[in-house]
Every structure is written in C-alpha cells, then in structure tokens.
Amino acid sequence: MQLSALYRYPLKSARGEALERSATGLLGLVGDRRWMLVDRDSGRFLTQRAFAQMSQLSALYAPDGGLLLSAAGQAPLHVAVPEASEALRGVTIWRDTFRVPDAGDAAADWLSAFIGKPVRLVHVPQERTRFLPSGYGQIDDRVAFADGFPLLLIGQGSLDDLVGRVGRPLAMERFRPNLVITGSTAFAEDGWKRIRIGTQDFRVLKPCSRCILTTIDPQTGERSDDREPLTTLKTYREKEGDVMFGQNLVADGEGVLEVGMDVVVLE
Structure with missing residues (x-):
C-alpha cells in the first residue's frame, strides 16, 4: 500500500490544497485547519x-x-x-x-x-x-479547528466502491481527506488500529461520520439534487444513525509525509 495523496485545509471548510510533501505533528499536517x-x-x-x-x-x-x-x-x-x-x-x-x-x-x-x-x-x-472528543485518544492528543480529530484517511478502494454504486465519478476532494491510501481493498481501513507511513506511526481512532457537505461539488460549489453520494452511502454505510466513510487518525510524534511512501498496517 502507498500514500497516494495529501491534502491540507488551512481555513476550515474552504478549498483544500494538494501537497506532495508535508511535515506532521500533534495537530496533523502542519498548517491544517x-x-x-x-x-x-x-x-x-x-x-x-x-x-x-x-x-x-x-x-x-x-x-x-x-x-x-x-x-x-x-x-x-x-x-x-x-x-x-x-x-x-x-x-x-x-x-x-x-x-x-x-x-x-x-x-x-x-x-x-x-x-x-x-x-x-x-x-x-x-x-x-x-x-479530542471524550473517550478517544490520549490525554495529550489535541485538535485545531477540524471537527473532532487531526487527520482523516480514506482508501482509494473505498471511493472506487462508492463510485461504482452511485454510477458517476466523484472526486476524492468531496470528502476532504488529509491522507489517501492506494493498494487496499474497499473499506479495509475500517479494521486498522495502527499504521505506519514511511517512518511515522498513526493511531486509527474512529470512523468519520459524514454529512450534507459531501453532496457539494468541490469544483462548482453546487449541491447534488439527488443528495448523492450521501443517499447511496446510507444504504450500506449507516451505523446507529451515522453514515461512515473514512477513518480519523492521530500522529504519534513528529515526522514528514511524502506522496508515494509505503503504508504498513501495524495492528
């Protein structure tokens, strides 16, 4: 598996920026949210x-x-x-x-x-x-202006599975991940507890609950009339009233991430 994309969102809910390389630390990617x-x-x-x-x-x-x-x-x-x-x-x-x-x-x-x-x-x-939200992470884990956690990871295989079900292309940017992983099967990330990217370790804390924001086309700013992809996600990714897509992470220590780095599941 490899790290195939990095995204940073300096201003919460504004347009993201794709990176080839980024330092990481307590608050996720440097400069994120x-x-x-x-x-x-x-x-x-x-x-x-x-x-x-x-x-x-x-x-x-x-x-x-x-x-x-x-x-x-x-x-x-x-x-x-x-x-x-x-x-x-x-x-x-x-x-x-x-x-x-x-x-x-x-x-x-x-x-x-x-x-x-x-x-x-x-x-x-x-x-x-x-x-962090009560019950997750360690006492010294912190988050800036992200909704709840410093990092969001999505597997490319998970998006490919969703695209096949929706029946039209969906840009990864619609889901606002920080880290995109290739080489894993659809929703393999659901079962991960700890991973290593390059030389840095990360803890996988909980699935990401998705909202109406996913129905906005990041290129045009228009909402989809059929509420996709949220409508389709609800048919097979709903759990106790929440629709899950992606995993929230925290970094252990500081490091540097670069697109193309190997990804290893530690636990």
Whole structure:
C-alpha cells in the first residue's frame, strides 16, 4: 500500500490544497485547519454545510504561517498570524467554546463581502487547541479547528466502491481527506488500529461520520439534487444513525509525509 495523496485545509471548510510533501505533528499536517470563519455576533463557526460558496474560497498556507485569500471578483489578501494572546474572541465549534485570536478588520471585511454576512476570521495557536472528543485518544492528543480529530484517511478502494454504486465519478476532494491510501481493498481501513507511513506511526481512532457537505461539488460549489453520494452511502454505510466513510487518525510524534511512501498496517 502507498500514500497516494495529501491534502491540507488551512481555513476550515474552504478549498483544500494538494501537497506532495508535508511535515506532521500533534495537530496533523502542519498548517491544517488553523484558521476558521465565525459569525461576528455569536462566534459560532461557519462551514459549507450552510455556506456552500466556501468551496470556492481559496485559502492557502503562507510560508510565514499566515493565510493567502483569493476568490473570484476580489483582490487577493495576505493575512498575518495574529498574536497568540491579543484580540481574543470567544468562538464555538460544536460543543467546544473557547477564546482564540481575531485576525483583524481587513480580513473580516474581505470575508464578509465574500460570504454576504458579517463574519470574523480567527486563528488557533497551539496552546489554545482543543482536546479530542471524550473517550478517544490520549490525554495529550489535541485538535485545531477540524471537527473532532487531526487527520482523516480514506482508501482509494473505498471511493472506487462508492463510485461504482452511485454510477458517476466523484472526486476524492468531496470528502476532504488529509491522507489517501492506494493498494487496499474497499473499506479495509475500517479494521486498522495502527499504521505506519514511511517512518511515522498513526493511531486509527474512529470512523468519520459524514454529512450534507459531501453532496457539494468541490469544483462548482453546487449541491447534488439527488443528495448523492450521501443517499447511496446510507444504504450500506449507516451505523446507529451515522453514515461512515473514512477513518480519523492521530500522529504519534513528529515526522514528514511524502506522496508515494509505503503504508504498513501495524495492528
């Protein structure tokens, strides 16, 4: 088996970027989901679930750790990393409420114009990251602005199986994985507990529960009228009311991943 693709999502729910190589650590791929959009008044996080146009928002990781924003009809904007202890804003993501640095008015104005409502852009420094959901991982495992876990893995064989059932092509980017594995059978990853990619080990913690976001075409931002592929996934991947596709992981220690590396199942 091999690592066939790497994806990073610097801004939660914005367009991802394909990588050939990435450093990894406590929070997954370096620069992954360290930024997030929130409602200006409530502080609640925003995603493609309610704002499908976020799929057309490019937010690239800058060499200085900042964010490079671009979108049709708007001039590009570089956003610097705010000071970790200044301009703190209360935010809510799922059940977690905490305080993180606000990226300033220029970024907020740019993104509010894009979204069509008042929003703020926030960044999470490592010391303000969240614990994993209760019952998963170890006491020192942490996550930035991802829904619950630092890394998401999907086997190419699993997507190929789904495509065959749906009957039309589906881009892997629709499912927003960080790691894509080739050479395994469909849903083989369901049975993995620990894997090694190159020289780095990872713990497989739980299946990923999927939502309406998977019905958005990442190229166009349009939702599928027939709610595919979620409709088909429900017929054979539903468990206790949740539709599962992919596996959530955490990295043990720091390392470097590169497309083409061998993947070994340790347990």
